[in-house]
Amino acid sequence: MRSALRGAGLALVAAYCLVPFLWQVMTSLRPGAELTALPPLLPTRLTLEHYAAIFTGSSLFRIIANSTLVAGGTTLLALAVGAPAAFALSALQVRGRTAILAGMLGISMFPPIATVSPLFLALSALGLHDTLAALIITYTTFSLPLAVWLLTTFFSTVPRELYVAARVDGCTAFGAFARVVLPLAAPGLLAAGLLTFIFAWSEFLFALTFTATEAARTIPVGIALFPGLHEVPYGEIAAATVTVTLPVMALATVFQRRIVEGLTAGAVKG
Amino acid sequence: MTLERELDRPLWYLLPGGLLLAAVTLFPLGHVLWLSLQRRSLLHGPPRFIGLENYLRLAVDERFWNALWNTAYFAMASVALELVLGLAIALTLERARRGRALIYGAMLLPWAVPTAVSARMWEWMYDAEIGVINYLAGTHVNWLGNPAWALNAAIAMDVWKSTPFVVLLLLTGLQSIPRDVYRAAAVDGASGWTVLVRITLPLLAPVMLVALVFRTIDAFRVFDAVYVLTGGGPADSTETLSIYAYKVLFQGLEFGYGSALAVSVFVCVAIAALICARLVRGALS
Numbered sequence: 001m002r003s004a005l006r007g008a009g010l011a012l013v014a015a016y017c018l019v020p021f022l023w024q025v026m027t028s029l030r031p032g033a034e035l036t037a038l039p040p041l042l043p044t045r046l047t048l049e050h051y052a053a054i055f056t057g058s059s060l061f062r063i064i065a066n067s068t069l070v071a072g073g074t075t076l077l078a079l080a081v082g083a084p085a086a087f088a089l090s091a092l093q094v095r096g097r098t099a100i101l102a103g104m105l106g107i108s109m110f111p112p113i114a115t116v117s118p119l120f121l122a123l124s125a126l127g128l129h130d131t132l133a134a135l136i137i138t139y140t141t142f143s144l145p146l147a148v149w150l151l152t153t154f155f156s157t158v159p160r161e162l163y164v165a166a167r168v169d170g171c172t173a174f175g176a177f178a179r180v181v182l183p184l185a186a187p188g189l190l191a192a193g194l195l196t197f198i199f200a201w202s203e204f205l206f207a208l209t210f211t212a213t214e215a216a217r218t219i220p221v222g223i224a225l226f227p228g229l230h231e232v233p234y235g236e237i238a239a240a241t242v243t244v245t246l247p248v249m250a251l252a253t254v255f256q257r258r259i260v261e262g263l264t265a266g267a268v269k270g
Numbered sequence: 271m272t273l274e275r276e277l278d279r280p281l282w283y284l285l286p287g288g289l290l291l292a293a294v295t296l297f298p299l300g301h302v303l304w305l306s307l308q309r310r311s312l313l314h315g316p317p318r319f320i321g322l323e324n325y326l327r328l329a330v331d332e333r334f335w336n337a338l339w340n341t342a343y344f345a346m347a348s349v350a351l352e353l354v355l356g357l358a359i360a361l362t363l364e365r366a367r368r369g370r371a372l373i374y375g376a377m378l379l380p381w382a383v384p385t386a387v388s389a390r391m392w393e394w395m396y397d398a399e400i401g402v403i404n405y406l407a408g409t410h411v412n413w414l415g416n417p418a419w420a421l422n423a424a425i426a427m428d429v430w431k432s433t434p435f436v437v438l439l440l441l442t443g444l445q446s447i448p449r450d451v452y453r454a455a456a457v458d459g460a461s462g463w464t465v466l467v468r469i470t471l472p473l474l475a476p477v478m479l480v481a482l483v484f485r486t487i488d489a490f491r492v493f494d495a496v497y498v499l500t501g502g503g504p505a506d507s508t509e510t511l512s513i514y515a516y517k518v519l520f521q522g523l524e525f526g527y528g529s530a531l532a533v534s535v536f537v538c539v540a541i542a543a544l545i546c547a548r549l550v551r552g553a554l555s
Contacts, residue, residue, distance in 0.1 A: 006362060006365065006366060009362040010362065010363065010366055010369055010373055013359050013362065013363070013373060013376070013377070014372065014373055014376040016430070017376040017377050017379055017380050017430075017434065018376050018379060020380075020388070020391050020392065020395060020430065021379055021383070021391065023391075023394075023395060023402055024391045024394070027394065035400070036400060037400060038400050038401075038402065038405045039405070041402075041405070081286045081287045081290060082287060084282075084283035084284075084286070084287075085283055085284050085286075085287040085288075087283055088280035088283035088284050089280075089284075092280040092283070093280070094280045094284070100284070104291070107291060107295050107296075109487050109539060109540075109543055110295060110299070110536070110539075111490070111491035111512065111532075111535045111536055111539050112491065112493070112512075113491065113493060113511075113512040113515050113516060113532050113535050114299065114302055114532045114533065114535055114536040115294075115295060115298040115299060115302060115532075116516075116519070116532070117302055117305060117519050117525055117528060117529050117532060118297075118298035118299075118301035118302050118305060118529075119294070119298050120519075120520075121301075121525070122298070122301075137290075137294060138294060140290065141290045141291060141293075141294035141295060142294070142295070144287055144290060144291060145291075148287065173279075177283075198382060201384060202384035202385060202386075204384070204385060204386045204493065204494035204497075204498070205493050205494065205512075205516070209516075209520055219384060219387070220384045220385070220386035220387060220494065221386070223384075223386055223387050223390055224386045224389070224390065224494075224497075224498045226390070234394050234397075237390050237394070238391075238394065241383075241387050241390055241391055244384075244387060245382075245383050245387060248382040248383065248384075249379060249382060251382070252375065252378040252379065252381075252382040253375050253378075256371065256374055256375055256378060259378060260374060260378075260438055263435065263438055263439075264438055264439055264442040
C-alpha cells in the first residue's frame with residue numbers, strides 16, 4: 001500500500017516536470033491546421049512541417065552555432081582561469097583566503113541588471129557590441145565565482161600528502177597542480193564545466209542587451225524574439241524550443257550525477 | 271617546507287581571475303553608482319552631474335513602487351511555494367530506490383531548459399483561446415492578459431522551473447540525517463507525524479535556509495522569466511524592478527535614472543541576502 005502510494009507520488013512528480021515539455025513536443029509535430037483549435041487534444045496525424053520550416057526559412061542554425069561557441073568558449077575560459085585560482089585557494093598558502101571566497105560569493109549574488117548599463121557602455125566603447133567575444137568575456141567572469149567555489153571544494157578532497165609528495169619529488173607547484181591535483185579532481189572539473197556551460201547556454205539579459213543582430217544572437221534571445229508577422233507561429237516556436245532543448249537534455253541525462261553533485265556541493269558548502 | 275614556500279606564489283594563480291572580476295564586476299559596480307548620479311541620455315545632450323536627484327525622483331515614482339511590490343510579491347510567493355512543494359517532493363523521493371535516476375533526470379529538465387525558452391513554452395499553454403490549461407481546466411481565463419492573473423502565472427512557471435533545485439538540495443540534506451535517530455524514534459514508538467515535526471524538520475532546517483537564501487536572491491533579480499512571458503504587462507501588473515530598470519535603460523535610453531533603478535535592485539538583493547544570512551546564522555547557533 002505504502003509503496004503503491006509512493007509510486008504514484010513519483011509518477012506525479014515526473015509528470016509535473018515533463019508534461020510542459022512533452023506538450024511542446026506534441027505541438028511541434030501537430031499539423032498547422034490543428035494548431036488553432038482544441039480539441040482534439042491529440043493531433044490526428046504527425047508532421048515534421050514545423051521543423052522543415054525553421055531549418056529552411058530562418059536563422060536557427062546560425063543562432064545555435066553562436067550559442068555553442070559562446071557556451072563552449074565560456075566553459076573553457078572559466079575552467080582555465082578558475083582552476084588555477086581554486087588550486088591556489090585549496091593547496092597554497094593564500095592570505096585572506098576566507099575573505100576572497102566570501103567576496104566571490106558576494107559577487108555571484110550581483111543582480112545582472114546592476115552592471116548591465118556600464119558594461120554596455122564599456123563594450124560599445126571597445127567596439128565589442130554585437131560580438132560573441134562580448135558575451136564570452138561577460139559570462140566567463142560571472143560564472144567564475146561558482147566555478148572557483150566548486151573547484152576549491154573538489155580540489156580540497158585531493159589529499160594534501162599527494163601534493164607535498166609531488167613537490168618533494170621535484171615537481172614545481174604548477175607541475176604538481178597539472179599532473180597530480182587536476183587529474184584527481186577531474187570529476188570536479190566536469191561538474192563545474194557543465195554548470196558553466198548550462199549557465200552560458202541559458203543567459204538572457206546580457207545576451208539581449210549586448211547583441212543586436214544575428215551575428216551574435218544566442219538561443220534564449222532568438223527564441224524570445226522569434227519572428228511572427230501577424231500571429232504567433234506556435235508550431236515553429238515549439239519545433240525550435242524542442243530542438244534547442246535537446247542538447248542540454250542530453251547533457252543533463254548523461255552527466256546527471258555530476259550536475260546534481262555540482263548543484264548541491266556549491267550550495268550546501270555555503 | 272622551505273622549498274614549498276619559495277616556489278608557491280599564489281598571486282600568479284589568482285591574478286587572471288582577479289583581474290577579470292575587477293574589470294567586469296567591480297569596476298562596473300562603481301561605474302553604475304557614478305552613472306546614477308548623472309543626468310545622462312544616450313539620445314541628447316552630454317552627461318551632467320546632478321547628485322542624488324535621480325534617487326529623489328525614484329522615491330516619488332509610482333511605477334518604481336509598483337515594480338518593487340511586484341518583485342517582493344513574486345519573490346515571496348514563488349520561494350514559499352518552492353520550499354513547501356520541494357519539501358513534499360523530497361520527502362516522497364527520499365525512500366525511493368527504484369526509478370531514482372529516472373526521477374532525477376525528469377527533475378533536471380525544467381532546470382536545464384533556458385528560462386526564456388520555458389517562458390515561450392508556458393506562454394503557449396497559457397493561451398486564452400487555444401491553451402491547454404484552459405482546455406483541461408474547462409475555464410476561459412486570459413491568464414497573461416488579465417492583471418489579476420498574469421503575475422501569478424509567472425510565479426507558477428518559476429515554481430515549475432526552480433522547485434527541482436530545492437528538491438535536490440533538500441534530498442542531500444535528508445541523506446545526511448543519521449539513520450540512528452530514526453531508529454531511536456521508532457523504538458520509542460513515535461508516530462510518523464511526530465518524527466517529521468520533531469526530527470526531520472529541525473535537522474533539515476539549515477539546508478532549508480540555504481535553499482531559502484539562494485532562491486530569494488534569485489527571485490529578487492528576476493528578469494527573463496517575466497519579461498519573455500508578459501513583457502511586464504498588462505498595465506505594468508507584472509513589471510518587476512529589473513524589467514523597469516531595463517526598459518528605462520534600453521528602451522528610454524535614460525542611463526542616469528535607469529542606473530539609479532539598477533542600483534535599487536542591487537540594494538534590494540543585498541538587503542534580502544543580509545536578512546537571510548542573519549536567519550541562517552540564528553538557526554545554526
